[in-house]
Amino acid sequence: MSSIQLKGVEKWFGTAQVIKGVDLDIEEGEFIIFVGPSGCGKSTLLRMIAGLEETSRGQILIGDRDATAEPPNKRGLAMVFQSYALYPHMSVRENVGFPLKSAGLPQPDIDAKVDEAARVLKLDAYMDRRPKDLSGGQRQRVAIGRSIVRDPTAFLFDEPLSNLDAALRVEMRYEIAKLHQTLKSTMIYVTHDQVEAMTLADRIVVLEFGTIAQVGTPRELYERPANLFVAQFIGSPRMNVFPANAAPDVTAPQGAVSLGVRPEHISVVPAGTGVLNGTVDLLEYLGADTFVIMSCGEAGQITVRVNGSTDLKPGDTADLQFASDAVHAFDTKGVSLYKD
Numbered sequence: 001m002s003s004i005q006l007k008g009v010e011k012w013f014g015t016a017q018v019i020k021g022v023d024l025d026i027e028e029g030e031f032i033i034f035v036g037p038s039g040c041g042k043s044t045l046l047r048m049i050a051g052l053e054e055t056s057r058g059q060i061l062i063g064d065r066d067a068t069a070e071p072p073n074k075r076g077l078a079m080v081f082q083s084y085a086l087y088p089h090m091s092v093r094e095n096v097g098f099p100l101k102s103a104g105l106p107q108p109d110i111d112a113k114v115d116e117a118a119r120v121l122k123l124d125a126y127m128d129r130r131p132k133d134l135s136g137g138q139r140q141r142v143a144i145g146r147s148i149v150r151d152p153t154a155f156l157f158d159e160p161l162s163n164l165d166a167a168l169r170v171e172m173r174y175e176i177a178k179l180h181q182t183l184k185s186t187m188i189y190v191t192h193d194q195v196e197a198m199t200l201a202d203r204i205v206v207l208e209f210g211t212i213a214q215v216g217t218p219r220e221l222y223e224r225p226a227n228l229f230v231a232q233f234i235g236s237p238r239m240n241v242f243p244a245n246a247a248p249d250v251t252a253p254q255g256a257v258s259l260g261v262r263p264e265h266i267s268v269v270p271a272g273t274g275v276l277n278g279t280v281d282l283l284e285y286l287g288a289d290t291f292v293i294m295s296c297g298e299a300g301q302i303t304v305r306v307n308g309s310t311d312l313k314p315g316d317t318a319d320l321q322f323a324s325d326a327v328h329a330f331d332t333k334g335v336s337l338y339k340d
Helices: 042-050 092-102 107-121 136-148 166-183 194-200 218-223 228-233
Strands: 004-013 016-026 031-035 057-062 077-080 154-158 186-190 203-208 211-216 240-243 258-261 266-269 276-285 289-295 301-307 317-322 328-330
Touching: 004 042, 016 042, 016 057, 016 211, 031 042, 031 194, 042 077, 042 154, 042 186, 077 136, 092 107, 092 136, 107 136, 107 166, 136 166, 166 194, 194 218, 203 218, 203 228, 211 218, 211 228, 228 240, 228 258, 228 328, 240 301, 266 301, 276 301
Parallel strands: 031 186, 031 203, 077 154, 154 186
Antiparallel strands: 004 016, 004 057, 203 211, 240 258, 258 328, 266 317, 276 289, 276 317, 289 301
């Protein structure tokens, strides 16, 4: 287990720069998640840390060691891919133990490490099965087990749950969270799914076009987004953003050109008592919650999270009231203007 430090790392593919001078300190034992839209560079950055992509400029330090030019097999890292990459003709036991067998470890040592990985991942009952006899979640646990036995410096996960259905994703999120609690290893995880990021990460790194838009805990990113990009990327449904002059009764700091309010920080109130008036366009019923989508004149379309049993219906008119301490303000460049 070790810390990882990125110092001004860049990645160029010909004349195209995809990673643009990233600086990041990852503490020993920390669970870091890279998120961002497709093409933002999150998988490329992970592969650079793994040594699977050459670093064009900058340094990658693993512990106190400069690993920038080291090949993947010298970095002491274990990578879990989106594809399970299991050997179909081998049993679970053989798949998990294969890296150790290839390294020439004695069979008793291999058996001990494989048994411990099976215990941690609850694979004991499946050790004699072939991959074809396993569910997607079980196959992913086998792939993770193959990494665990190597006792790596850090684990790297490249969208490991993207091939699973919704129920299995929830199950595997729990498994990975428990794994981190058990092993206390450094983990770097790439996903485009903000739910995975919010529920698993100690800190989230939000990437935008090859640069870091913000680094922080899930709560920090949710409550104090640094800019419009982070504000609308973190949170589901996304934050409502509208011109500051569309809600003249809302106090905003000097220089604010747009305001942002999350759907859960808006209340539907009787006409004449709120800061915006709107007409209900659509309701999205989700059981405990309903998302009410309203047309609000100059403010455009506003989404409000209300109780699932709401009596609102399309065509109704109502006012909206914002929680006073939950309104975000942004300047002309989209930079947040925090109010003390």
